[in-house]
Amino acid sequence: MANLEATQSPAPKVAVGGTRPARSRVVVRGTTKARLDFATILGAIGAFALIATAMILGGSPGAFIDLPAMLIVFGGTFLVTTISYTFGDVIRAQSVMLRAILYHVQHPRDAALRMLSLAEQARAKGPLGLQDQLDVLHYDRFLHKAVSLVVDGTPGDEVERILSREVDATSQRHLRSAGVLRRAGEVAPAMGLIGTLVGLVQMLGNLDDPSAIGPAMAVALLTTFYGAILANMVFLPLANKLDRNSGAEAMVKQIYAIGAASIGRQENPRRLELTFNTILPPGEQVKHFD
Numbered sequence: 001m002a003n004l005e006a007t008q009s010p011a012p013k014v015a016v017g018g019t020r021p022a023r024s025r026v027v028v029r030g031t032t033k034a035r036l037d038f039a040t041i042l043g044a045i046g047a048f049a050l051i052a053t054a055m056i057l058g059g060s061p062g063a064f065i066d067l068p069a070m071l072i073v074f075g076g077t078f079l080v081t082t083i084s085y086t087f088g089d090v091i092r093a094q095s096v097m098l099r100a101i102l103y104h105v106q107h108p109r110d111a112a113l114r115m116l117s118l119a120e121q122a123r124a125k126g127p128l129g130l131q132d133q134l135d136v137l138h139y140d141r142f143l144h145k146a147v148s149l150v151v152d153g154t155p156g157d158e159v160e161r162i163l164s165r166e167v168d169a170t171s172q173r174h175l176r177s178a179g180v181l182r183r184a185g186e187v188a189p190a191m192g193l194i195g196t197l198v199g200l201v202q203m204l205g206n207l208d209d210p211s212a213i214g215p216a217m218a219v220a221l222l223t224t225f226y227g228a229i230l231a232n233m234v235f236l237p238l239a240n241k242l243d244r245n246s247g248a249e250a251m252v253k254q255i256y257a258i259g260a261a262s263i264g265r266q267e268n269p270r271r272l273e274l275t276f277n278t279i280l281p282p283g284e285q286v287k288h289f290d
Contacts, residue, residue, distance in 0.1 A: 041101060047233050048233070063218070064222065066215075066219060068219050069195055072192075072198065073191045074230075077187045077188045077227075077230060078090065081187055085183065090180055093177040096177040097238050108248070111252045111256060112273075112286045115256060116276070116288040117288075118130060118263065119272050120269050121133070122263045123268070123269055130150060131151050133147060143256050146257065147260065150263050155265075156266075157265075164254075167250055167254060174246035181236070185232075189224075194223070195224070196219075196224050199216050199220025199221070202215075203217055203220065255279070258275060
């Protein structure tokens with residue numbers, strides 16, 4: 001074991017000299033700004049553009065606009081969804097929808113490399129040596145909190161418990177918001193069906209008035225159209241994207257929690273690298289010390 005430690009100890013000293021921190025700073029700069037998810041933007045705009053083009057080529061795009069049908073589907077979907085959740089949950093879900101377009105989630109591999117660089121510095125200078133990094137890490141509240149706990153001398157096991165509880169709480173909030181979107185995706189087609197029945201009743205009740213048959217038929221058909229659009233082109237895709245982003249964010253925070261706990265226990269950074277590679281996908285595993 002003495003020989004093993006002797007071969008490992010020079011690595012942190014080399015990292016302090018400037019080669020390792022330079023690589024870490026490059027990763028930090030890549031996560032300070034929100035990035036656009038062009039897949040979401042392209043998919044949404046492209047899908048709506050195709051439908052709009054079909055309407056225009058049909059020669060009567062105005063026929064697809066009907067106020068009573070919009071009230072039934074849009075208003076009904078919002079109000080019925082609040083029955084399953086609280087009003088606050090529904091409002092928060094609407095704001096969380098922006099997470100599918102603008103997101104701050106970084107790559108798990110970059111997070112692992114960053115934690116290994118911090119672990120090297122802590123190995124060379126001790127946990128208090130990370131205190132000068134706190135100002136640099138302000139861009140990520142969770143990482144800043146993790147390093148702060150280590151600098152404050154919190155035991156490694158306690159650091160892991162505190163951060164794991166926060167990760168679980170954040171994941172639950174995201175799951176609740178995604179659940180609201182999925183519920184809205186279930187309600188929208190149902191409201192469309194209800195609107196169809198309303199339109200058919202109005203049409204059958206006014207068969208003696210030909211001028212009333214057209215508007216009633218428009219309500220019957222357009223409510224189904226609006227419900228299908230909302231469910232399959234807005235709510236359900238955004239719920240799936242939110243789940244995807246939430247899972248990526250949870251993995252990054254898990255890496256931070258494991259790394260901070262390892263630093264708090266003063267473990268060898270090479271062991272931390274092995275731990276990271278057990279949770280990272282095979283194609284994204286890190287080789288920081290090779």
